[in-house]
Amino acid sequence: EPEVTQTPSHQVTQMGQEVILRCVPISNHLYFYWYRQILGQKVEFLVSFYNNEISEKSEIFDDQFSVERPDGSNFTLKIRSTKLEDSAMYFCASSGTGGIQAFFGQGTRLTVV
Amino acid sequence: KQEVTQIPAALSVPEGENLVLNCSFTDSAIYNLQWFRQDPGKGLTSLLLIQSSQREQTSGRLNASLDKSSGRSTLYIAASQPGDSATYLCALDGSGNTGKLIFGQGTTLQVKP
Numbered sequence: 026e027p028e029v030t031q032t033p034s035h036q037v038t039q040m041g042q043e044v045i046l047r048c049v050p051i052s053n054h055l056y057f058y059w060y061r062q063i064l065g066q067k068v069e070f071l072v073s074f075y076n077n078e079i080s081e082k083s084e085i086f087d088d089q090f091s092v093e094r095p096d097g098s099n100f101t102l103k104i105r106s107t108k109l110e111d112s113a114m115y116f117c118a119s120s121g122t123g124g125i126q127a128f129f130g131q132g133t134r135l136t137v138v
Numbered sequence: 139k140q141e142v143t144q145i146p147a148a149l150s151v152p153e154g155e156n157l158v159l160n161c162s163f164t165d166s167a168i169y170n171l172q173w174f175r176q177d178p179g180k181g182l183t184s185l186l187l188i189q190s191s192q193r194e195q196t197s198g199r200l201n202a203s204l205d206k207s208s209g210r211s212t213l214y215i216a217a218s219q220p221g222d223s224a225t226y227l228c229a230l231d232g233s234g235n236t237g238k239l240i241f242g243q244g245t246t247l248q249v250k251p
Binding site: 056058060066067068069070073075080081083114116118120125126127128129130131132134 | 169170172174179180181182183184187189227229231233236237238239240241242243244
């Protein structure tokens with residue numbers, strides 16, 4: 026069964042460092058998303074991406090964040106200068122025609138120390 | 139602003155019981171609603187999707203209903219099993235064109251053998 030895959034599963038980084046979280050969406054999907062979940066809190070929307078551009082972003086998604094689909098299969102989230110409060114589980118998701126049903130990856134746990 | 143609330147926050151039942159998880163939302167203008175399962179430290183598994191024109195969806199022992207006018211959705215689990223123990227999240231899409239999901243905080247279910 027097709028699935029969304031994310032790498033790495035866990036990343037530890039020092040405050041101020043740049044990190045890139047990687048995702049391979051389901052191959053025929055057209056809509057891509059990043060969400061995050063701080064420990065013990067709700068899953069929060071970060072950004073949606075369609076037709077090679079951001080279609081919506083949340084207040085959380087400030088200038089420190091960027092997304093890219095570099096090669097037609099990968100979808101990445103970059104955090105330029107990580108802060109302690111960026112520590113969270115980051116989920117990538119994708120959906121097909123109409124952007125209706127979203128399928129999520131297993132997440133990348135980011136720990137900023 | 140759309141708010142999604144899930145009650146109860148936690149539920150413990152003996153194996154074999156039928157149970158209902160509740161999800162309420164403040165704005166009835168939604169495009170679809172999804173129920174997800176999340177195991178500890180893991181990703182989100184989509185269980186059921188109800189589009190705005192539908193009133194319910196069924197998959198195996200799971201049945202989800204949607205009443206937009208009252209701002210409520212329920213997830214019914216029949217004949218619960220220990221393997222059903224997980225956190226159940228509801229999430230709705232109020233945008234219709236970006237696929238942005240707004241999540242509830244989840245109900246953590248424990249089914250005791």
